[in-house]
Amino acid sequence: MQDRNILIVEDDIDMRRLIAQYLERAGFDVREVGNAPEMRLALADGPVDLLLLDVMLPGQDGLDICRRLRGDPDHASLPIIMLTALTDMPDRVVGLEIGADDYLGKPFEPRELLARIKAVLRRSPRMAQPAAPAAGVVPAELEVIRFEGWELDTRSRQLISPERVSVGLASSDYRVLLCLLRHPDQPLSRDRLLTEAFGRERSPIDRAVDVCVSRLRAHLEPDSRKPRIIRTVRHEGYMYSPTRDAAAADVL
Incomplete structure (x- = not known):
């Protein structure tokens, strides 16, 4: 070790x-x-x-x-x-x-x-172990994940904007975003995101995941008039959906 x-x-x-x-x-x-x-x-x-x-x-x-x-x-x-x-x-x-x-x-x-x-x-880069990809998810070994004009470099944990501006992410924000990107169109519960991003179970008043999503949205979605990149799925959690089908009845 x-x-x-x-x-x-x-x-x-x-x-x-x-x-x-x-x-x-x-x-x-x-x-x-x-x-x-x-x-x-x-x-x-x-x-x-x-x-x-x-x-x-x-x-x-x-x-x-x-x-x-x-x-x-x-x-x-x-x-x-x-x-x-x-x-x-x-x-x-x-x-x-x-x-x-x-x-x-x-x-x-x-x-x-x-x-x-x-x-x-x-959860730090030196200790991270690649996960076995399931059907329909982004492979864990992919070094750069591209989405909606953005790029997430999994080696440096840098988020690159469409204007090629680099954004350093907190470890927990990086893990939450990475998990969402690796499971597109799949709603992920707060409990699951908290386990993967923070390594602990969620208490009834734990807002850590919501805070991470709020920070990520501040980076990814500075214009509130545009469709969400990270969407809130009612009663389920959060989801990254490349299709951005905002018409779904159970999605805010």
């Missing part, structure tokens, strides 16, 4: 040391920093496979850091799990909306953190 490099950004020294010790015992290579400037130096100093990012940081908070990383082509696809003492659902949604791959409220069980880390890393 390849070593995985985790960078912890947490200003509470005792907290980050406990997390680091637990992850090191689990076989990860771990580095620790306490603020945004130290994080930038660490990112430039060596490979990072996943970022554990606290929200309440001195100077520049974790939400702003996440937002800036998602706008940086060099780190747009870096897996990010946010850690925070803020447990209200609106705060969790904000974290997901700006591009975090997962969100864990303090206090948390170390085993849950480890499970979340492993699930996010399984």
Whole structure:
């Protein structure tokens, strides 16, 4: 198994040391920093496979850091799990909306953190395993998927617009889009998309998939007057349909 490099950004020294010790015992290579400037130096100093990012940081908070990383082509696809003492659902949604791959409220069980880390890393490009294609789906080994004038490069996880502008996607957004594209004209439930994109089961109030679709639509469908590329299928979930048959009675 390849070593995985985790960078912890947490200003509470005792907290980050406990997390680091637990992850090191689990076989990860771990580095620790306490603020945004130290994080930038660490990112430039060596490979990072996943970022554990606290929200309440001195100077520049974790939400702003996440937002800036998602706008940086060099780190747009870096897996990010946010850690925070803020447990209200609106705060969790904000974290997901700006591009975090997962969100864990303090206090948390170390085993849950480890499970979340492993699930996010399984979705990273270096860990991705090609799936066996079924009839009527896009082959998993296809490196560039073309749709509606757009291109999704599965090697770099870059979304290329019809105007040839590159868009870096968050890991979860990439996985949701890839799953939809590989199953055209097939409605996929939120439970299935959450399992494949986040590696976890869906709770009754889990909006992670809806947030991902909202972000993808902001990229793919900036003109709301045009037909949907990702369509909402009533009582079923979401679907990519090349035919764009908006007349279907059960589709919004």
